[in-house]
Amino acid sequence: MSCSTQWTMNAVKEFTYEIVETTDLFDPANPELGRLPDGRACHGTRLVVMDETVEKIFGERIRAYFERTNVSVEYLTLQGGDDHKTFDQMLRVASRLTEIGTDRVGTPPIVIGGGVVQDVVGMAASLYRRGIPYVRVPTTLLGQIDGSVSAKTGVNYEGCRNRLGTFAPPPRTLIDSSLIATLPPRQIRSGLGEALKMALIKDRTLFEVLERYGDHLVRDRLQDSGTYAGDEGPGQTVIHRAISGMAEELQKNLWETELRRIVDYGHTFSPIVEMSALPELYHGEAVAMDCVFSAVLAARRGLLPMEELERIVATVNRIGLAPSHPMFGDAPTMLRALADTVRHRDGHQFVTLLERVGETRFVDDLSEREITEAAGVMAVLARDPYAPVAELCGSVRRTPALAGAGSAR
Numbered sequence: 246m247s248c249s250t251q252w253t254m255n256a257v258k259e260f261t262y263e264i265v266e267t268t269d270l271f272d273p274a275n276p277e278l279g280r281l282p283d284g285r286a287c288h289g290t291r292l293v294v295m296d297e298t299v300e301k302i303f304g305e306r307i308r309a310y311f312e313r314t315n316v317s318v319e320y321l322t323l324q325g326g327d328d329h330k331t332f333d334q335m336l337r338v339a340s341r342l343t344e345i346g347t348d349r350v351g352t353p354p355i356v357i358g359g360g361v362v363q364d365v366v367g368m369a370a371s372l373y374r375r376g377i378p379y380v381r382v383p384t385t386l387l388g389q390i391d392g393s394v395s396a397k398t399g400v401n402y403e404g405c406r407n408r409l410g411t412f413a414p415p416p417r418t419l420i421d422s423s424l425i426a427t428l429p430p431r432q433i434r435s436g437l438g439e440a441l442k443m444a445l446i447k448d449r450t451l452f453e454v455l456e457r458y459g460d461h462l463v464r465d466r467l468q469d470s471g472t473y474a475g476d477e478g479p480g481q482t483v484i485h486r487a488i489s490g491m492a493e494e495l496q497k498n499l500w501e502t503e504l505r506r507i508v509d510y511g512h513t514f515s516p517i518v519e520m521s522a523l524p525e526l527y528h529g530e531a532v533a534m535d536c537v538f539s540a541v542l543a544a545r546r547g548l549l550p551m552e553e554l555e556r557i558v559a560t561v562n563r564i565g566l567a568p569s570h571p572m573f574g575d576a577p578t579m580l581r582a583l584a585d586t587v588r589h590r591d592g593h594q595f596v597t598l599l600e601r602v603g604e605t606r607f608v609d610d611l612s613e614r615e616i617t618e619a620a621g622v623m624a625v626l627a628r629d630p631y632a633p634v635a636e637l638c639g640s641v642r643r644t645p646a647l648a649g650a651g652s653a654r
């Protein structure tokens with residue numbers, strides 16, 4: 246006869262973390278870079294991990310900063326780019342932390358670079374000694390407006406994006422928007438892809454800024470060198486509104502216990518495309534295409550007005566992003582992408598669709614036919630980004646939203 250005894254543990258881990266915007270971050274007169282998250286004094290050597298490009302551009306200033314401020318540091322340089330977001334690269338960080346004897350709290354490493362090195366170092370910090378604090382300094386637009394708020398770390402594995410990773414937000418993230426002034430225009434556009442996502446799901450004002458200033462933002466690298474009537478130029482507006490929007494959304498569901506997340510807009514179909522097309526497509530580029538694909542799905546369902554769809558595609562073009570790619574025009578790939586996402590969402594589609602710019606609803610009944618027909622529209626947009634999208638949507642036979650029946654799980 247069997248007998249069971251049970252002990253139930255119940256604990257709540259509260260976590261507070263800060264995203265601090267500052268200027269002249271690498272000026273020794275600014276204490277932020279060397280400051281410990283909880284304000285205590287540092288008593289050892291800290292690891293500073295730099296992205297290779299950051300090392301080339303800012304390395305000298307960063308080294309001078311730590312020398313002048315008498316902070317004992319050791320360095321490690323890693324390559325950015327998603328094809329370097331690997332478990333091996335993460336282990337290199339763990340090895341360096343071990344080598345320099347990083348302790349549990351007092352010597353948090355600092356990572357300065359794009360989203361890739363942020364995710365890699367974040368994962369290493371979350372595993373080293375079962376988790377130590379770290380400080381994040383994102384230097385790409387995407388890293389500043391999206392990764393900066395996130396609690397997630399990770400590496401790509403077995404051909405899947407972020408397949409291995411942890412939830413481990415750093416107690417401090419430092420943002421200096423002048424650091425992105427050295428980014429190539431294509432990287433700025435990729436970052437604007439994430440800003441567009443945020444605009445579409447909840448911020449019409451942000452959308453209008455992107456719609457009006459898309460090309461200008463890229464040219465100016467969001468540095469607002471022109472004169473503007475309002476308090477803030479478009480660059481600052483984009484950065485501030487995107488961060489605030491993200492913070493608001495993540496705060497209510499940080500550990501993702503709820504799988505219906507509007508911030509996953511633009512991330513339903515893109516992961517597979519992104520991994521298959523690596524290194525051809527940047528993250529924000531694939532996200533923007535997924536935003537368009539999802540908008541086409543919504544418009545064809547009669548949820549999103551056609552004029553709004555046209556404005557979305559025009560804005561994508563205005564930013565200089567491509568609205569589509571041949572892989573988004575390939576129905577079997579899109580169906581495979583959705584199937585993989587459904588596994589990630591515990592058997593549900595939970596796909597965010599737009600009702601208008603800034604307003605969303607979740608659907609769980611996208612059919613194979615809807616995906617196939619939307620892919621048909623994307624195939625044309627991949628060939629001609631300026632093709633009349635509303636007409637294209639109308640010319641493919643409209644599929645009624647069949648609840649359940651034939652849904653593409």
Ligand SMILES: NC(=O)c1ccc[n+]([C@@H]2O[C@H](COP(=O)([O-])OP(=O)(O)OC[C@H]3O[C@@H](n4cnc5c(N)ncnc54)[C@H](O)[C@@H]3O)[C@@H](O)[C@H]2O)c1
Binds near residue numbers: 407
């Ligand atoms: N943790 C999260 O929640 C989260 C959120 C968004 C994105 N991400 C991840 O971030 C990655 C994309 O980030 P990314 O777009 O920053 O890519 P990235 O880190 O590859 O950086 C892009 C390129 O810019 C270079 N670079 C970095 N800073 C520079 C600067 N100031 N001037 C010139 N060049 C510079 C890098 O060396 C790299 O070649 C993806 O892997 C994505 O999954 C994670």
Ligand SMILES: [Zn+2]
Binds near residue numbers: 528
């Ligand atoms: Zn993203």
